[in-house]
Amino acid sequence: MPQESKKGFIDYLKNINYEKYGSLIALIVLFIIAGIANPIFFRPLNIMNILRQISYVGTIALGMTFVIISGGIDLSVGSMMALIGGIMIIVINQFGGNVLAIILAIIFGAALSVGLGLGTGLIVTKGKIAPFIATLGTMAIYRSLVLYFANGGEYRSISSIYPKIGGGKIPLGDSFFIPTPVIIFFVYAILCHIILEKTRFGRYVYAIGSNESAAIYSAIKVDRVKIITYIIVAFSVFLTSLMLSSRMNSVSSTSAGLGFELDAIAAVVIGGTSMKGGRGWIWGTVFGAIILGIINNMLNLLNVSPYLQGAVKGLVIIGAVLIQRKRT
Amino acid sequence: MNKTILRAEKINKDFSGVQVLFDVSINGEAGQVHGLIGENGAGKSTLMKIIAGFLQPSSGKIFIEGQQVNFKNPLMAKKRGIAMIHQELNLVEDLKVYENIFLGKEFKHRFLLDKKSMIQRSKEILKELGEEEIDPLEDMRNLSVAKKQMVEIARAISENSKILIMDEPTSALTEYETEILFKLIKELKQKGVCIFYVSHRLKEVKEICDVVTVLRDGRVVGEYDVSNVSEVELANAMVGRELGNMYPEKPEPSDEVILEVKNLNVPNFVENASFQLKKGEILGFAGLVGAGRTELAEALAGLRHKTSGEVFLNGKKVQIEDYEDAKRLGISYLPEDRKLHGLVLDMNIVNNITLISLEKYTRFLIDRKKEISKASEYKEKFDIRCRDLFQEVRYLSGGNQQKVVLSKCLEVEPQVLILDEPTRGIDINTKYQIYQFIAGFVKEGKACIVISSELQEIIGLCNRVLVMREGRITAELIGKEINEEEIILYATGIKERVH
Numbered sequence: 001m002p003q004e005s006k007k008g009f010i011d012y013l014k015n016i017n018y019e020k021y022g023s024l025i026a027l028i029v030l031f032i033i034a035g036i037a038n039p040i041f042f043r044p045l046n047i048m049n050i051l052r053q054i055s056y057v058g059t060i061a062l063g064m065t066f067v068i069i070s071g072g073i074d075l076s077v078g079s080m081m082a083l084i085g086g087i088m089i090i091v092i093n094q095f096g097g098n099v100l101a102i103i104l105a106i107i108f109g110a111a112l113s114v115g116l117g118l119g120t121g122l123i124v125t126k127g128k129i130a131p132f133i134a135t136l137g138t139m140a141i142y143r144s145l146v147l148y149f150a151n152g153g154e155y156r157s158i159s160s161i162y163p164k165i166g167g168g169k170i171p172l173g174d175s176f177f178i179p180t181p182v183i184i185f186f187v188y189a190i191l192c193h194i195i196l197e198k199t200r201f202g203r204y205v206y207a208i209g210s211n212e213s214a215a216i217y218s219a220i221k222v223d224r225v226k227i228i229t230y231i232i233v234a235f236s237v238f239l240t241s242l243m244l245s246s247r248m249n250s251v252s253s254t255s256a257g258l259g260f261e262l263d264a265i266a267a268v269v270i271g272g273t274s275m276k277g278g279r280g281w282i283w284g285t286v287f288g289a290i291i292l293g294i295i296n297n298m299l300n301l302l303n304v305s306p307y308l309q310g311a312v313k314g315l316v317i318i319g320a321v322l323i324q325r326k327r328t
Numbered sequence: 329m330n331k332t333i334l335r336a337e338k339i340n341k342d343f344s345g346v347q348v349l350f351d352v353s354i355n356g357e358a359g360q361v362h363g364l365i366g367e368n369g370a371g372k373s374t375l376m377k378i379i380a381g382f383l384q385p386s387s388g389k390i391f392i393e394g395q396q397v398n399f400k401n402p403l404m405a406k407k408r409g410i411a412m413i414h415q416e417l418n419l420v421e422d423l424k425v426y427e428n429i430f431l432g433k434e435f436k437h438r439f440l441l442d443k444k445s446m447i448q449r450s451k452e453i454l455k456e457l458g459e460e461e462i463d464p465l466e467d468m469r470n471l472s473v474a475k476k477q478m479v480e481i482a483r484a485i486s487e488n489s490k491i492l493i494m495d496e497p498t499s500a501l502t503e504y505e506t507e508i509l510f511k512l513i514k515e516l517k518q519k520g521v522c523i524f525y526v527s528h529r530l531k532e533v534k535e536i537c538d539v540v541t542v543l544r545d546g547r548v549v550g551e552y553d554v555s556n557v558s559e560v561e562l563a564n565a566m567v568g569r570e571l572g573n574m575y576p577e578k579p580e581p582s583d584e585v586i587l588e589v590k591n592l593n594v595p596n597f598v599e600n601a602s603f604q605l606k607k608g609e610i611l612g613f614a615g616l617v618g619a620g621r622t623e624l625a626e627a628l629a630g631l632r633h634k635t636s637g638e639v640f641l642n643g644k645k646v647q648i649e650d651y652e653d654a655k656r657l658g659i660s661y662l663p664e665d666r667k668l669h670g671l672v673l674d675m676n677i678v679n680n681i682t683l684i685s686l687e688k689y690t691r692f693l694i695d696r697k698k699e700i701s702k703a704s705e706y707k708e709k710f711d712i713r714c715r716d717l718f719q720e721v722r723y724l725s726g727g728n729q730q731k732v733v734l735s736k737c738l739e740v741e742p743q744v745l746i747l748d749e750p751t752r753g754i755d756i757n758t759k760y761q762i763y764q765f766i767a768g769f770v771k772e773g774k775a776c777i778v779i780s781s782e783l784q785e786i787i788g789l790c791n792r793v794l795v796m797r798e799g800r801i802t803a804e805l806i807g808k809e810i811n812e813e814e815i816i817l818y819a820t821g822i823k824e825r826v827h
Contacts, residue, residue: 213668
């Protein structure tokens with residue numbers, strides 16, 4: 001009897017879908033290793049800190065998941081983040097920094113993001129330019145505009161209430177609380193999961209990424225679906241802009257959002273989403289983002305030089321994809 | 329007299345626990361064409377891929393000229409003189425014809441490629457194949473499926489192999505090209521090449537093979553000397569039961585016109601096509617590959633832009649600008665290439681079937697239960713063989729894949745069903761089921777257009793046949809006129825009748 005169950009367990013291990021659950025397994029393993037390496041890691045405050053840090057890039061990565069599953073990519077998210085954040089701060093300052101000004105800025109920022117996403121989508125679909133090239137272009141344009149409007153300096157908000165959004169916390173008990181960005185990230189993840197797995201649009205995203213011709217022969221309006229994926233990623237960028245610019249109450253034109261596109265893509269890929277499109281899932285991206293966060297945190301706790309952190313991150317990305325490949 | 333080149337003994341193969349070959353033994357002799365037949369999923373391709381080194385057997389031995397071999401990859405097999413022509417084309421679309429022919433075995437002149445010799449040699453090989461008109465410098469993607477198949481054959485021949493495996497080489501070829509291929513096979517046979525010929529087409533096997541091995545469900549059920557066995561006997565061996573007439577009784581069409589097309593034009597492909605389709609009718613479209621049949625069908629389904637032409641459905645003029653319009657009007661199209669256009673291979677059976685009709689299952693969210701229950705109705709109806717409905721369609725056999733595409737077409741609840749090569753590369757049993765389905769479908773007062781390069785199918789199935797040549801409908805054949813000879817005469821342009 002015991003032998004039988006042992007064999008069953010090994011078979012069970014063999015039959016795990018590593019492409020899908022590899023990121024979860026990696027996350028658990030990493031979690032344990034980090035805790036053993038430094039027990040401070042397990043402190044609730046530290047965990048919350050990690051989650052807050054990853055929620056910015058993580059939110060963008062959620063939107064990126066749609067684009068990548070549909071077979072596209074968006075490199076412009078980092079500079080778009082700075083642009084939307086900067087313009088929201090300009091709006092807040094224009095209208096005096098009160099609650100109304102903030103509401104206006106949020107509406108304006110959201111509308112702007114939808115507009116930018118629509119633009120990218122049109123360039124890719126109607127202009128028939130490869131997404132990599134199209135968004136390489138918009139990336140440069142957005143960053144240049146951000147620098148121009150701020151004259152290379154910083155966008156600084158005059159509002160004293162704006163920071164309450166990104167810096168806000170929801171207390172749970174006496175000494176424990178959840179930062180607002182973490183809540184936004186997870187609520188948004190649930191929403192994205194529902195959209196991707198339970199709606200027609202989500203099904204079409206998978207179909208197009210896997211076989212665009214078959215999608216056309218299934219009467220799917222391919223261009224429209226693709227454009228919406230770019231709008232979703234741009235809206236995700238807006239959420240991050242809101243969270244980050246309000247937390248800092250400022251946006252640096254030179255450094256805000258720098259490298260976000262790579263971290264977001266890394267989170268998506270570590271999460272088991274195929275760069276070729278057609279395969280992937282939202283929770284994988286969540287796990288991928290947390291993995292990146294844990295690595296950063298662990299290396300900090302272990303006093304590893306920040307210059308070396310990129311190397312470790314790179315190794316994890318390559319390793320994660322290797323593990324997922326092996327099984328297919 | 330003949331010497332055995334290849335001997336495979338007790339080959340077993342399983343794919344993650346599912347056994348597909350059971351103790352299969354097969355011999356190949358020099359100068360012999362060895363046919364291998366069986367239904368889809370019988371294990372023919374798997375066996376051939378094992379011999380050519382693309383797959384490794386779970387157990388069993390392979391001997392080449394008496395020496396045991398253990399191929400880890402196709403390159404090792406190639407070095408021992410084995411070449412394989414695959415069922416699915418394995419060509420690089422972005423390379424030129426000659427580059428494809430010599431892919432992996434380029435001629436070199438010092439360090440640089442010897443293009444001149446390669447182009448020259450390509451010309452010679454293509455000429456041998458009767459395909460002088462294929463320019464070795466043409467980009468692969470510009471060739472039709474049939475020509476691509478000929479290039480694939482040219483590539484295998486260029487290797488001067490001792491053992492040549494052909495996996496359904498004629499599935500994309502016209503009768504004319506098939507004839508040339510057969511001539512070539514005979515020449516290779518003279519030269520002492522051992523050829524394995526995998527096919528669904530019993531007639532071809534009868535014509536070209538010396539011996540034939542029948543596989544069923546992964547087991548050898550018989551080896552026959554072709555001269556001593558009839559097609560019917562072979563078919564029965566394949567299916568494992570007595571097979572009656574393949575084709576159902578032709579239905580009686582009504583006088584009511586369901587679809588009328590007037591002067592439809594698709595630039596470069598279709599010229600002034602006009603025809604009527606009646607309720608309860610099965611209308612065949614015959615012609616050579618590239619005659620414009622698929623393009624006409626795609627224009628009808630809104631999948632291809634037409635520059636002019638009127639379409640009437642039940643007497644009412646309709647506008648079809650995209651597939652969405654066609655779908656709403658009840659016109660459904662089963663594409664010629666099921667893997668490229670019909671299916672999302674990464675998706676499971678349920679999602680593939682409902683992909684075209686998701687709006688029926690969606691309010692805000694997709695009603696998964698409803699979707700699954702509908703898919704299981706189709707599974708019942710068409711006897712789709714699968715592990716479960718959540719199996720990715722890439723793992724299904726060709727016949728079962730086709731049943732999934734057919735289910736998808738029916739999701740539109742069509743009045744007019746256009747089937748483009750509905751039985752290409754699928755087994756006899758599934759063919760039979762599809763024919764029965766078509767006959768039943770038109771009996772409900774609907775109508776069906778069948779585009780097929782298999783003349784027997786057109787002849788056996790259709791009430792009326794339109795022959796197309798170079799974009800024009802050149803003949804309408806009814807009743808006794810529907811025979812192989814007439815169709816070929818019109819398809820090749822020897823006879824012409826203004827329609």
